[in-house]
Amino acid sequence: MNTLLEVNKIVKQYGDYVALNEVSLSVPKGSIYGLLGPNGAGKTSLIRIINQITMPDSGEVILDGEKLQPKHVQYIGYLPEERGLYQSMKVGEQCLYLAQMKGLSKAEAKKQLEYWFDRLGIQGWWNKKIQELSKGMAQKIQFVVCVLHKPKLLIFDEPFSGFDPVNANIIKDEILALKEQGSTIIFSTHRMESVEELCDHIALIHKSNKLIEGKLEDVKRQHKSNSYEVGILTENVEGLMYDITQKFKVSPAHFKSLNNELKLEIQIGNALPNELLNVITQRGQLTHFVEKIPSVHDIFIQTVTENKN
Amino acid sequence: MSIISLIIKREFFAKVRNKSFIVMTFLSPLLFVAIAVIVGYLSSIKPDVKRVAIHDETGLFVHDFMVQNKEEESYKYLDLSQIDSQYLKDSITNNGYEGILVIPKTEDVSELEHKIEFISNSSPSVSFIENTQDIIAKKITKINLEKAHLDTLSIKKAQAHVNIAIAKTSGEQGVKGLNEAKIAIGGAFGYLIMMFIIIYGNMVMRSVIEEKTNRIIEIIISSVKPFQLMIGKIIGTSLAGILQFSIWVVIGLSLMFASSAFFGVNVGATTHLPAEVMAHSQTEIVGTAQMYLQELWNLPIAAILIGFVVYFIGGYFLYSSFYAAIGAAVDNQTDSQQFLLPVIMPLMLSVYVGFFSVINDPNSSIAVAFSIFPLTSPIVMLMRIPFGVPLWQIAVSMLLLFGTFLLVVWFAAKIYRVGILMYGKKPSWKELFRWLKY
Secondary structure (H helix, E strand, O other): OOEEEEEEEEEEEEOOEEEEEEEEEEEEOOOEEEEEOOOOOOHHHHHHHHOOOOOOOEEEEEEOOEEOOHHHHHHEEEEOOOOOOOOOOEHHHHHHHHHHHOOOOHHHHHHHHHHHHHHHOOHHHOOOEHHHOOHHHHHHHHHHHHHOOOOOEEEEEOOOOOOOHHHHHHHHHHHHHHHHOOOEEEEEOOOHHHHHHHOOEEEEEEOOEEEEEEEHHHHHHHHOOOEEEEEEEOOOHHHHHHHHHHHOEEEEOOOOOOOOOEEEEEEOOOOOHHHHHHHHHHHOEEEEEEEOOOOHHHHHHHHHHHOOO | OOHHHHHHHHHHHHHHOOHHHHHHHHHHHHHHHHHHHHHHHHHHOOOOOEEEEEEEOOOOOHHHHHOOOOOOOOEEEEEOOOOOHHHHHHOOOOOOOOEEEEEOOOOOHHHHHHOOEEEEOOOOOHHHHHHHHHHHHHHHHHHHHHHOOOOHHHHHHHOOOOOOOEEOOOOOEEOOOHHHHHHHHHHHHHHHHHHHHHHHHHHHHHHHHHHHHHOOHHHHHOOOOHHHHHHHHHHHHHHHHHHHHHHHHHHHHHHHHHHHHHHOOOOOHHHHHHHHHHHOOOHHHHHHHHHHHHHHHHOOHHHHHHHHHHHHHHHHHHHHHHHHHHHHHOOOHHHHHHHHHHHHHHHHHHHHHHHHHHHHOOOOHHHHHHHHOOOOHHHHHHHHHHHOOOHHHHHHHHHHHHHHHHHHHHHHHHHHHHHOOOOOOOOOHHHHHHHOOO
16 A cells, blocks of 8 residues: 555535535655645645545545544644644643644653654753743744654645744754654645655645646656757857757756856757757857756746636 | 543633633632622711701691600701791701701691601602601691590500411412512522623633634644534633632632621621511511521422522533634634624523513513523523422423523534634624535
8 A cells, every 4th residue: 555645536615615626636655745736726625624624525535545534633743834832831731732632641742742852952841831932932842743643644734934944954854754754744835945855746736626746756757848958169159059940949048157158948849859969069069958857836837827717 | 531521621720720810719709808898887887967957836746856866866856946947948058957847837737748848958868758757647647546536555456467478389388578588599590600601601712712813723623623622611611610619609708707707897787687686576576587497498499409500501501602603703802792792682681581570570471481591591590490480391491401502502613613714804694604504
């Protein structure tokens, strides 16, 4: 069994508004799965359904081979985007309470808490009230609460918001460590660079529909435009340009280099890169040759604008 | 430990450890006792002695007023019959008189019935006027009787005093004055329920709003069902409330006794009255007092206590569910006013119905209707129970109360479930209604 979470044709309506329209996903075990989409696309609705906060109108969710049911809350750790803690409750007490709600015994919860507090270097906070902590500090506590019960499935909604770069890095490393330990992670964010960095699978939801899903490389492969960035040093620019434009589409390119060369972006269509190389090497000296791989950011914007209507 | 008991425990301790809760718990009885002591002290102060001038042109009545002049009386009468009445009228305030009683000279004393005046700058108290009328009326009656050559002594003997004993078909003996005790018991319990609902219902609402504004709600309901959270919250808050009430009762009672002993103020004056009356009276009164006690014991004490517990639980849970739903629907307390009004209305109505209809006639159709209607029954029925209520009415009212309670909890849980995840805007009634269908 390689799929931890299977979402089958989920439909969710609020009154006349369709929040999710037959959305299906499959999240492989041990992956970091990026759930992307513009604001209001339906990501939070989907996450809430997986957390059994709301029920779908139709469709089903399968977790680890079983239909989603109340006992599964123990297997899921959820860090919502809208998150907070009881302001006047002490840190330790609050963590114990939330851990016990996830089915941990008090002793086990305490043990885990000590481990995590130690790991994140926050041992001294046990008796502090949340209102005495800064926002970033409270976020750390929330992260601990979310992972404390060693859930099989972790759902992070914008986990880095509110963290300074140092702490964001600590959290990122913890997420990667959790993945190493076998947790599956669903990761919803608008920060595309973190998606590039962390995710191995992505899905894009737009206007209540899923538009893209798959391995990150596969998605990129599907969206690549077969174009290359090239830098050429040549005496005869006109001749070179003539040769290239005979066969390929050309536009100016921008990249950093030490030479004052001609910088081009060349779309080769169905041709092979070697054909382009042949043309170039006959006329000049190649200094730069890179296939243009679309970033998640590009794919996101491209897909969303294409599906505007 | 089950999830609900975990929630109950947290809610309970969150309330109990709250500073304002602790302050309220220990300050309220002090305030209450302080007020009681002040009221007791003020009422024990003798009012200023008021001087009343008597201008009796007939000379028949002045003596009857003068014998009223005693040390402890608050009115002092002065015989100023010799001074011109017009002069007296003009100088009332200058001479510090409360007023003057002018009894003009007439041919026949009977004519006096409508001719006596009390002239004053301020309006005299009703009891003073009644007392004065009484003195004059007695005197005139006496004069009339003497005129008719009737023996006043035999007439006095011939006058009968009737005291009708009240008994029920069940054979229980009753005492007339006992109704007040019944009203007091029912009223106290009904009032207690209302206060409890308003104070702790509000607490439930605040606690729901707090979770919403803290944004912790989403973390919690990813672990527990909103329904469990709501019920746990209501029970936890009510336990904190019961604790607070118990502390109030204990502190209140001990402070009452302590302070009344210390200040020598007779706070519970009325309760001592029967003893004083008994001390210097005949066996007849002793009998009445015994009957009184007997009747108090014959009150359906079990029914009152069971009724109190059942209606307390039913009423509190019913209303707290409303409060919880309102808390879930709004983002802050100011927005809650619009939804609170329809919740407070039936509570106020019950107290009014209780104090007007029930006291007037505990079995009137209005009293019966309101004691069966579930939103008002916890208070109105409790006020009726001391007077004796047919069993079927209690059964119907309790069934309806708990039926409505289940319905309201279901209804509130739906609004709660949707509402806690809605941020930012105040919903309209229409939207609340739509949430039920989500």
